[in-house]
Amino acid sequence: xxxxxxxxxxxxxxxxxxxxxxxxxxxxxxxxxxxxxxxxxxxxxxxxxxxxxxxxxxxxxxxxxxxxxxxxxxxxxxxxxxxxxxxxxxxxxxxxxxxxxxxxxxxxxxxxxxxxxxxxxxxxxxxxxxxxxxxxxxxxxxxxxxxxxxxxxxxxxxxxxxxxxxxxxxxxxxxxxxxxxxxxxxxxxxxxxxxxxxxxxxxxxxxxxxxxxxxxxxxxxxxxxxxxxxxxxxxxxxxxxxxxxxxxxxxxxxxxxxxxxxxxxxxxxxxxxxxxxxxxxxxxxxxxxxxxxxxxxxxxxxxxxxxxxxxxxxxxxxxxxxxxxxxxxxxxxxxxxxxxxxxxxxxxxxxxxxxxxxxxxxxxxxxxxxxxxxxxxxxxxxxxxxxxxxxxxxxxxxxxxxxxxxxxxxxxxxxxxxxxxxxxxxxxxxxxxxxxxxxxxxxxxxxxxxxxxxxxxxxxxxxxxxxxxxxxxxxxxxxxxxxxxxxxxxx
DNA sequence: GAGTTTGAAACT
DNA sequence: CAGTTTCAAACTC
Numbered sequence: 001x002x003x004x005x006x007x008x009x010x011x012x013x014x015x016x017x018x019x020x021x022x023x024x025x026x027x028x029x030x031x032x033x034x035x036x037x038x039x040x041x042x043x044x045x046x047x048x049x050x051x052x053x054x055x056x057x058x059x060x061x062x063x064x065x066x067x068x069x070x071x072x073x074x075x076x077x078x079x080x081x082x083x084x085x086x087x088x089x090x091x092x093x094x095x096x097x098x099x100x101x102x103x104x105x106x107x108x109x110x111x112x113x114x115x116x117x118x119x120x121x122x123x124x125x126x127x128x129x130x131x132x133x134x135x136x137x138x139x140x141x142x143x144x145x146x147x148x149x150x151x152x153x154x155x156x157x158x159x160x161x162x163x164x165x166x167x168x169x170x171x172x173x174x175x176x177x178x179x180x181x182x183x184x185x186x187x188x189x190x191x192x193x194x195x196x197x198x199x200x201x202x203x204x205x206x207x208x209x210x211x212x213x214x215x216x217x218x219x220x221x222x223x224x225x226x227x228x229x230x231x232x233x234x235x236x237x238x239x240x241x242x243x244x245x246x247x248x249x250x251x252x253x254x255x256x257x258x259x260x261x262x263x264x265x266x267x268x269x270x271x272x273x274x275x276x277x278x279x280x281x282x283x284x285x286x287x288x289x290x291x292x293x294x295x296x297x298x299x300x301x302x303x304x305x306x307x308x309x310x311x312x313x314x315x316x317x318x319x320x321x322x323x324x325x326x327x328x329x330x331x332x333x334x335x336x337x338x339x340x341x342x343x344x345x346x347x348x349x350x351x352x353x354x355x356x357x358x359x360x361x362x363x364x365x366x367x368x369x370x371x372x373x374x375x376x377x378x379x380x381x382x383x384x385x386x387x388x389x390x391x392x393x394x395x396x397x398x399x400x401x402x403x404x405x406x407x408x409x410x411x412x413x414x415x416x417x418x419x420x421x422x423x424x425x426x427x428x429x430x431x432x433x434x435x436x437x438x439x440x441x442x443x444x445x446x447x448x449x450x451x452x453x454x455x456x457x458x459x460x461x462x463x464x465x466x467x468x469x470x471x472x473x474x475x476x477x478x479x480x481x482x483x484x485x486x487x488x489x490x491x
Numbered sequence: 492g493a494g495t496t497t498g499a500a501a502c503t
Numbered sequence: 504c505a506g507t508t509t510c511a512a513a514c515t516c
Binding site for chain 2 (some may be wrong): 105
């Protein structure tokens with residue numbers, strides 16, 4: 001079993017305590033999943049010895065059961081009965097036990113192998129003073145269930161969603177499984193849900209909604225339509241006969257549940273709220289990443305939402321502020337940006353890969369930035385990728401990075417654009433209008449690219465600013481949002 | 492903060 | 504093993 005501390009430290013302590021004495025301190029609570037060194041010593045040592053150990057090991061006086069694996073390098077989570085909240089193991093939670101004396105598994109502190117510390121429990125026996133009683137209680141529990149203190153979750157380490165994205169660990173399983181009946185396994189009463197794992201065949205839950213597939217934010221139906229979870233939920237809320245067109249069959253045969261089954265059930269609002277909260281659906285309710293989202297899908301969702309054809313449950317904070325036409329304009333802009341970026345990226349790649357060999361490493365970047373590109377090609381509108389183009393502006397640009405990063409004047413398109421910031425401000429002329437209205441019927445120059453991207457940047461900046469200041473309607477008027485270039489304003 | 496709901500743990 | 508009770512966390516208001 002892995003020790004929590006370096007061998008030399010342990011040996012040093014062992015020497016000072018007396019080897020025979022130390023070795024007699026066998027691991028009593030191995031069931032707790034703890035190191036024999038740490039778990040054994042304080043249990044059977046005098047206070048002086050414990051103090052010595054703690055001093056040598058530089059640890060605070062803690063329970064032998066209190067050392068969480070999360071604090072133990074080299075041991076993967078979850079080893080001990082550490083409460084896992086939203087994928088992140090809670091090292092210690094303050095219990096509120098009243099009847100159990102904190103000596104039963106009801107008590108989270110006791111179950112996790114910790115002494116109660118600053119808890120608001122009553123008649124607590126889960127402390128140093130009641131070590132004997134505590135040990136007896138643990139032994140009694142272990143006699144009944146040898147696995148009582150073992151981790152409940154197995155299969156893979158729990159994935160802590162640091163970024164807030166609660167992607168569920170599909171490999172981990174709850175050993176015993178949950179037995180939820182009423183919550184659909186969508187509340188923290190459910191141990192699986194709380195541990196941020198999917199219910200498995202071990203579970204005996206009823207009407208489970210915590211299964212594979214439900215963690216997805218978007219369903220692509222057989223019609224290749226993008227449907228958000230919120231949309232599906234709203235569909236069901238609006239009509240009991242609503243059918244989510246999906247032939248998706250989940251591999252878990254024992255749980256033949258589909259999205260239809262999943263969302264056709266009478267999901268209460270609170271459940272939906274909990275679901276979306278836990279699954280980190282963004283405020284707009286469209287849980288998709290822009291780089292992978294098709295442009296037509298964006299337009300469909302955004303436009304439809306704005307026009308009211310989709311009654312999304314989760315409305316954007318800006319939903320009541322941005323005119324539908326603004327949304328349409330933004331979508332158009334995104335398409336143009338995508339087209340321009342892709343075209344320019346390809347052309348830049350060809351041209352600049354040739355040029356980069358001629359440049360010196362110490363080339364003046366600013367000077368280079370002002371260099372006119374060689375690309376002046378006609379791009380007929382009907383040859384552009386159009387709506388099929390992924391909105392992966394930077395990704396496309398990065399395709400240029402290959403071969404450019406090592407010594408090129410522009411390690412990326414972004415750098416190139418940053419350099420342009422030093423250029424004189426250009427006016428938003430009608431050229432953007434032409435691009436927007438007529439696609440790319442003229443040469444798509446770098447100037448146009450800058451024009452489009454800057455316009456997009458400004459639009460997004462205003463969106464952000466407006467979202468921030470929405471509480472103050474006078475701060476930014478919706479009419480001021482997404483103001484297109486001159487001459488492009490809608491009537 | 493009080494009361495209710497829920498499901499795991501404990502018990503029979 | 505199944506049913507019931509106890510318990511404390513989660514949840515609601």
